[in-house]
Amino acid sequence: MFKPMRSAAVTSLLIAAIACSASAMLLFPGRVHATAASDSNDPTLERDSFAALNALYASEPKAKQIGAKSRAILVFPGIVKAGLMVGGLEGNGVLIEQGKVTAKYNISAASFGLQAGAQKFSQVMFLANDQSLAYLNKSSGWSVGVGPSVVVVDSGTAKSMTTDNLNSDVYVFIFGQKGLMGGLGVQGQKITRTSH
Structure with a gap:
């Protein structure tokens, strides 16, 4: 009796995983498995x-008021977050200084815990001072939560x-969410420069 119940539980998990993957691919075709290199050259x-x-x-x-006073702005227009128990997010964006793109960046993170689904959203990070921009420029990969102080604005x-x-x-706005996954935050995100 134990084996059939365990088998049924495993089957249910597999079906849920397949459904999650399928819904992610339907919602974001071509993006879920995109690499940082391909997107950074887009x-x-x-x-x-x-x-x-x-x-935004x-x-x-x-x-807009914060943007007018910021030293630079990191914009990630299409971050994809997906998972089943173990998940992650990934996307690419640009650094804007004085209205011009000066570099391209990748953002990624892993997450663990009860989660199921897929979601696509945009994230804008306003670097309010010279110190935050200098930290970004000298970092080989900025782990958000270490270094500059960050406020998520809801x-x-x-x-x-x-x-x-x-x-x-740094002031962060997360917007344009679509999908099933909640609890968005920036702690643990890693931001890495991909090109000049």
């Missing part, structure tokens, strides 16, 4: 990054915050 990356930044500015005026925080005095080094 000629549409800059266009998509500026489009994502403008979409249109929906959240406070982001709708509640945006309403109450003031841009007169930006006390943190």
